[in-house]
Amino acid sequence: MNLKAASVIAFTMGSTIAGFGAVDAVIAGPEQIGCYGDNWGPTLGMLEPTPAGPMTFKTLRCTPIPEGWPRMVPPALSPNGEFVYAFGSWKGLWLGDVTRGGRAHTVNEKLSGDFFTLTAPFTWLDDSSSVIGVKRETTVAGSVSYSSLRPYLFSVDGSQTKLPELAHLGGSLDEIYWIDGSGLALAGFGMYERDDEKADQHAPILAFVDAHTGAILQAVEKASVPGLADQRSLEAVKSKIDPSGKAHVLMKWEPSKWLLWVQGQSPQVVPLPSAARWSPFVLSSDASGVLIMGNLSARGWVCELPDRCPPPTPQSGMIAEFRELSTGLAQWTIFGTASYFSRSLHPAVSPDGRWGLISLPDEQGAALALISMTSGKVIQKIRQPG
Structure with a gap:
């Protein structure tokens, strides 16, 4: 994708990847890459923002992901715009060129993912050379076997590289959330009680880790964080690297707490209100605020x-x-009415912090909306493709 405007937001819809850019950066209509055949016509016809300006599509890239591949977790374009991966928990990981007929490989293994949050523990490395992720490996504790996560690199040529084990005395690696594509991540050790563990020995550990070296950079026991001991489970995590290079990680805990951890500092519960379960959220570009979706939906049978x-x-x-x-x-709130069953999609914020992109239930059906991050005003809408 050739995205030069600072206000560009890249996002995925099924197996279409779009670059949303400022009108003054666009000379002609959006460039369509790989979008041939009758199947793409109805989808592309929906992608006309209304009203016209200030943003329009620069590129519409129809990816060559095989038909029937799961779409619950959106496909992800590599930073250099040349590769894409798609995840399906029961099918594995598909990696390939963005051009039809190019290289492609499928990791035919059951891999970890979260159906409820529509996320998976994979991300492209910054240099687009590989996807960094995890697989489950069977380990033995006493006489009981269970699965532990192990970091791997997955390449488009089909090769896999096992990375150093991430280990902590607090327990096995149970959860990992990547922070950009550097290999830095938030890890959870001993997050789940096992049959061989006594209740008083169960002490979940949260840690900043470097998956390339296997190093634990900073760790804290969950129960030692004031206000977090009574929280049952980690529901969702979002992160952002600030201009100084520090990682900011915001965690939503079930049932009611939000935890902010800035690399090098102590984690702190922040005074955000309870949100609907599985509500998507994203940090602002400067990591000072959070855009939270409401999962607004009609009710009924x-x-x-x-x-x-x-x-x-x-x-x-x-x-x-x-x-x-x-x-x-x-700072602002968008209210509305949902007349049909719906669920919020993951929002996005432009790198310069000016724009946001959200899902929006309205009278014409599901839509995507470009909003002002200053006021929350809806600027433009497009129909949400099926």
Whole structure:
């Protein structure tokens, strides 16, 4: 993707990857790459932002991911725009060139992913050479066998490189959340009780780690963080590298707490309110705030035969809001009504912090909306492709 404007937002829809850029950076209509055949017509026809300006599509790239490949976790384009991967927990990991007929390889193994948060523990390295991720390896503790995560590099040529084991006395590596493509990550050790563990020995550990070297850079026991001991499980994690190079990690804990950990500092519970379960969120470009989605949806019965169910009951409420991390105060909130069953998609924020991209239920059906990160005003909308 040739994205030169500072306000560009790149995002994925099924197996279409789009670059959203400022109008003044666009000379002609959006460049279409690999979008041939009748199947793409209806999808591309929906991608016309209204009203016209200030943004439009610079590129529409129809990727060669095989038909029938799972779309629950969006495919990811490499930083250099030449490769793409797609994840399916029961099918494995597909990696290939963005051009049809190019190199492609499938890792035919069951790999870890989270259906509820629509995320998977994989990301492209900054140099686009490989995807860094994890596989489960069977280890033995006493007489009980269980699966532990082990970092790997997955390359487009089909090769796999086992990285150093990430180990901690607090337990096995159970969860990992990558921070950009440098190999830095937030890791969770001993996060789940096993049958061979006594309750008083279960002490989950959170740590900043370097997967390339196997080093644990900073670690803390979950129970030692004030306000976190009574939280049951880690629901979601988002991170951002600030201009000084420090990692900021925001964690949503079930049932009600938010934890902010800045690399080199102690983790702190921040005063953000409880959010709907599995609500997507993303840090602002400077890591000072968080854009939270509301998962607004109509209510009612879901039937295999729609004509046997009453229509869903519309619900009104928060669609999205932006809150300051230090105070928890809302800077703005977008309210609306959902007349159909819906779920918020993962939002995005442009690198310069001016724009946001969110999913939006409206009277015409599911939409994607370009918003001002200063005011929350909806600037443009496009129909959400199927």
